[in-house]
Amino acid sequence: MTEFLQLLFQGVSLGATYALVALGFVVVYRASGVINFAQGAMLLAGAYTISWLATDIGVAFVPAVLASVALLALAGAGFQAGVLRRVAGEPTFVLVMITIGAGIAVTALIEALFGADQRLLGDPWGSSSFHAAGVTITWVKLWGIVVTVAALAAYFAFDRYTRWGLAMQATAEDEEATLSLGVPVARVHLITWALAGSLATLGGLFLAGFPSSPQPTLGDAALRAFPAIVLGGLRSPTGAVVGGLLIGVTEVMTSGYAPSSLGDNFYAVAPYIAMILILLVRPYGLFGRAPAERL
Amino acid sequence: MLEVRDLTLRFGAITAFEDVSFDVARGELLAVIGPNGAGKSSLFNVLSRVYEPQSGSVRLGGQDMLARHRSELAACGVARSFQNLGLVGELTALENVLIGRDHLMRCGALRGGLGLARTEERAHRDAARRALATVGAQDLAQRVVQTLPYGDRKRVELARCVAMEPQLMLLDEPVAGMSAAERGDMTELVRRLHRDQGLTLLLVEHDMGMVMRVADRVLVLDFGRPIAIGTPAEVQQDERVIRAYLGEELAVGA
Amino acid sequence: MRRVALPALVVFAVLLPFGLSAAQLTTATFVVIAAIGATGLNVLTGYAGQISLGHAAFVGVGAYTGAVLGSDHGLSAFVWIPAAGVAAALLGALLGPIALRLRGLYLAIVTLGLVFIAQHVFFNAGGLTGGPQGRAFPAVQLGAFDFSPGKVLELGAVTIDSSGLYYFLALILFAAATAFTWNLRRSRAGRAMVALREREAAAAVMGVDVGRVKVTAFVVSSFLAGISGALYGSYLSFAQPDQWSLLMSIQFIAAVIVGGLGTTAGPLLGCAVVFALPSLLKDLPFLPAEGSGGLSAGDLTSITYGLLIVAFLTLEPRGLVGIADRVRRSRGNDTPSKTPKLTVTTPKEAHP
Numbered sequence: 008m009t010e011f012l013q014l015l016f017q018g019v020s021l022g023a024t025y026a027l028v029a030l031g032f033v034v035v036y037r038a039s040g041v042i043n044f045a046q047g048a049m050l051l052a053g054a055y056t057i058s059w060l061a062t063d064i065g066v067a068f069v070p071a072v073l074a075s076v077a078l079l080a081l082a083g084a085g086f087q088a089g090v091l092r093r094v095a096g097e098p099t100f101v102l103v104m105i106t107i108g109a110g111i112a113v114t115a116l117i118e119a120l121f122g123a124d125q126r127l128l129g130d131p132w133g134s135s136s137f138h139a140a141g142v143t144i145t146w147v148k149l150w151g152i153v154v155t156v157a158a159l160a161a162y163f164a165f166d167r168y169t170r171w172g173l174a175m176q177a178t179a180e181d182e183e184a185t186l187s188l189g190v191p192v193a194r195v196h197l198i199t200w201a202l203a204g205s206l207a208t209l210g211g212l213f214l215a216g217f218p219s220s221p222q223p224t225l226g227d228a229a230l231r232a233f234p235a236i237v238l239g240g241l242r243s244p245t246g247a248v249v250g251g252l253l254i255g256v257t258e259v260m261t262s263g264y265a266p267s268s269l270g271d272n273f274y275a276v277a278p279y280i281a282m283i284l285i286l287l288v289r290p291y292g293l294f295g296r297a298p299a300e301r302l
Numbered sequence: 303m304l305e306v307r308d309l310t311l312r313f314g315a316i317t318a319f320e321d322v323s324f325d326v327a328r329g330e331l332l333a334v335i336g337p338n339g340a341g342k343s344s345l346f347n348v349l350s351r352v353y354e355p356q357s358g359s360v361r362l363g364g365q366d367m368l369a370r371h372r373s374e375l376a377a378c379g380v381a382r383s384f385q386n387l388g389l390v391g392e393l394t395a396l397e398n399v400l401i402g403r404d405h406l407m408r409c410g411a412l413r414g415g416l417g418l419a420r421t422e423e424r425a426h427r428d429a430a431r432r433a434l435a436t437v438g439a440q441d442l443a444q445r446v447v448q449t450l451p452y453g454d455r456k457r458v459e460l461a462r463c464v465a466m467e468p469q470l471m472l473l474d475e476p477v478a479g480m481s482a483a484e485r486g487d488m489t490e491l492v493r494r495l496h497r498d499q500g501l502t503l504l505l506v507e508h509d510m511g512m513v514m515r516v517a518d519r520v521l522v523l524d525f526g527r528p529i530a531i532g533t534p535a536e537v538q539q540d541e542r543v544i545r546a547y548l549g550e551e552l553a554v555g556a
Numbered sequence: 557m558r559r560v561a562l563p564a565l566v567v568f569a570v571l572l573p574f575g576l577s578a579a580q581l582t583t584a585t586f587v588v589i590a591a592i593g594a595t596g597l598n599v600l601t602g603y604a605g606q607i608s609l610g611h612a613a614f615v616g617v618g619a620y621t622g623a624v625l626g627s628d629h630g631l632s633a634f635v636w637i638p639a640a641g642v643a644a645a646l647l648g649a650l651l652g653p654i655a656l657r658l659r660g661l662y663l664a665i666v667t668l669g670l671v672f673i674a675q676h677v678f679f680n681a682g683g684l685t686g687g688p689q690g691r692a693f694p695a696v697q698l699g700a701f702d703f704s705p706g707k708v709l710e711l712g713a714v715t716i717d718s719s720g721l722y723y724f725l726a727l728i729l730f731a732a733a734t735a736f737t738w739n740l741r742r743s744r745a746g747r748a749m750v751a752l753r754e755r756e757a758a759a760a761v762m763g764v765d766v767g768r769v770k771v772t773a774f775v776v777s778s779f780l781a782g783i784s785g786a787l788y789g790s791y792l793s794f795a796q797p798d799q800w801s802l803l804m805s806i807q808f809i810a811a812v813i814v815g816g817l818g819t820t821a822g823p824l825l826g827c828a829v830v831f832a833l834p835s836l837l838k839d840l841p842f843l844p845a846e847g848s849g850g851l852s853a854g855d856l857t858s859i860t861y862g863l864l865i866v867a868f869l870t871l872e873p874r875g876l877v878g879i880a881d882r883v884r885r886s887r888g889n890d891t892p893s894k895t896p897k898l899t900v901t902t903p904k905e906a907h908p
Contacts (some may be wrong), residue, residue, distance in 0.1 A: 097869075103661065104809065107806065108862045111861055112861070112866065233665050237666075372761050373761070375763075382761060393750060397747055411743070466763060
């Protein structure tokens with residue numbers, strides 16, 4: 008039983024992180040219909056920036072995190088303004104491919120700059136933990152859950168109660184109409200990508216935490232958040248959260264309980280298998296709806 | 303040929319249209335008109351199976367159309383034109399019309415790739431060219447569609463519909479967005495398709511003038527309810543119709 | 557222009573190996589082998605507009621089918637090469653029901669999953685794939701022609717070595733693949749694919765069997781990927797499962813984009829750029845020596861792929877073919893561009 012609870016805790020904390028990453032995707036998709044395949048690279052960049060500031064430059068941890076969030080927000084917005092805006096009229100497919108290209112380039116660049124070895128994240132928690140009900144609770148994972156909940160709450164509040172949140176929803180619904188209403192759509196896109204960058208950084212922070220560390224393969228871990236967003240239905244923030252939790256728990260449970268006949272590291276593909284199976288039954292994810300068609 | 307009975311469509315608390323009934327006889331051109339928001343586009347979308355009505359029935363040649371999915375329309379003999387144009391810009395006019403022939407063609411990808419489908423291809427190309435000739439666009443066959451002016455594209459779109467060899471053609475606001483001259487040409491073209499080719503057409507349109515010139519009968523909707531059905535002359539003098547349009551400019555094409 | 561260019565191109569392609577060094581010929585052979593697979597992806601993504609990140613999975617399936625039938629069961633290359641295509645095509649057909657139900661981006665993500673799942677299977681099915689250690693792949697033997705490394709073919713005054721033999725075989729298969737897809741594009745299936753790409757919702761109403769078209773596109777694409785994989789494995793003669801990775805899928809995507817999506821010349825041009833790139837970059841003077849840390853050739857290659865994709869899509873979505881087109885037109889040739897444009901401008905009318 009305690010093993011189950013232990014795995015459950017780890018699954019929830021991983022799921023929380025995936026939820027953060029997934030939310031970053033959903034935010035971009037809702038506003039522009041683009042799946043940002045560069046999210047993993049942004050996540051990686053976020054984790055490495057924190058690590059670099061905290062360990063190489065010697066900045067205190069919390070300021071390092073805040074600075075990284077800001078830097079990545081800027082980078083995201085910069086990418087939107089510098090690259091994506093130039094191809095604004097092209098089909099979504101083109102934009103998606105551009106994010107794929109950007110993602111590869113950034114991931115390789117990070118590896119080129121920092122090498123392929125593991126680094127220190129520079130966080131104050133390390134491997135410290137405490138015990139509760141027979142379960143070992145590592146501080147970093149607990150903080151992961153806390154920060155995720157806070158970030159999600161902040162996002163939902165922003166989405167529902169501020170005019171920028173409304174502007175983002177409107178832009179997602181019908182960009183031209185929104186533009187004609189005088190909403191600064193260009194700024195909405197900037198904010199969207201800035202948000203994606205910040206969420207990616209926070210996701211990267213916790214994915215890089217104990218027992219992991221900043222390393223180039225983090226980007227692949229981010230790819231496992233894809234099933235999360237697909238499961239949730241690409242447009243639903245709630246779906247992203249539920250999807251993220253589901254995937255995190257699935258992944259950890261499979262690593263704990265999967266029979267060896269399914270192969271080594273089955274947990275890495277379990278999310279994708281789960282995703283495909285669910286999509287067969289519900290082609291738009293658990294929370295998604297078939298888009299209304301105007302012919 | 304087309305029998306619509308008591309058709310009702312609601313979106314939540316909003317009624318798009320209610321209790322719409324009408325027939326379209328073979329070879330007839332029925333136009334559905336009404337002021338903005340009258341529900342004619344929604345009606346059109348139900349007929350072309352985009353929307354699911356709450357109640358009522360639609361029968362084409364005795365077949366229950368509401369049981370059909372929109373991907374079955376072509377097989378049922380229904381061709382519809384698209385307002386945002388169903389044309390593929392990078393293809394030529396002929397290729398676009400050939401897409402309309404797709405449901406009549408049998409050759410699979412294997413034969414196509416191996417170059418074994420030439421005979422069938424030739425036959426259908428001839429049919430496609432005839433369709434283009436019907437709309438007066440035979441010279442446009444090799445032109446890439448995105449280089450064509452809007453009026454010509456609309457012709458090609460119609461040719462595509464004709465090439466489908468349908469029992470019933472659904473035309474979605476054929477003169478929308480057109481200049482006065484283009485409107486005249488399109489009106490004449492629709493009249494020709496109806497009179498000379500003997501096609502059965504159901505038209506949804508905003509432009510009264512066009513409708514009066516081509517329709518055998520007109521169904522007038524207002525706020526989702528049918529208020530009159532009859533010949534253009536009858537409908538034009540109908541009090542209820544005049545009242546519905548009162549305060550609105552009659553969109554009579556010049 | 558095409559009338560003159562094609563025979564000239566063929567002559568050039570046939571004579572090329574005799575003017576290249578051994579290392580260059582190796583690269584050229586890989587390029588042509590990859591071009592077979594890229595031709596397939598061009599059908600799926602260029603004609604039918606389906607984003608697939610899963611190409612590497614089909615290439616891998618083709619490679620291992622060739623290995624199992626050729627090495628483990630001793631069958632002739634006349635059997636295992638086509639069988640590789642068929643095996644991959646079957647997998648592509650299996651993707652059918654999934655592809656039918658999913659729109660655009662959902663499908664792209666499922667294909668992403670496919671690469672990971674395929675690699676997982678490759679790593680674990682040791683009996684077929686050799687597991688993480690990898691396995692040997694059979695050399696091609698077509699009747700009297702033995703493609704094994706070290707063997708040479710003497711045709712009168714001309715000597716063709718193993719690389720050359722692979723090159724010519726790949727060239728023949730590539731030419732066949734290109735002819736097939738060229739015909740396809742001008743046939744009913746090709747038009748249906750373009751309609752699917754540009755007007756998916758309307759296409760069904762127009763009578764196009766959208767489901768069947770999607771499956772067809774996947775089957776054609778994966779068949780060619782399988783053939784490409786069989787040759788690839790055979791030419792490499794040894795490979796580990798990490799060969800058939802997401803990076804390989806992305807190389808193929810980069811190739812079709814850089815070459816020009818949906819064009820005829822695109823796949824080969826794109827592969828020439830993408831698959832020749834690593835060997836070109838390896839010799840760049842400013843790169844530090846292997847293993848000394850810092851910028852590695854691998855990283856630089858990836859960065860370049862990424863930037864190429866971004867640059868081409870931002871500046872010239874029609875790829876190299878589009879650039880060639882532009883150059884031709886700027887020289888005063890007034891005919892409208894024949895290369896497909898990715899966007900279709902349609903007048904936006906208000907919906908009443």
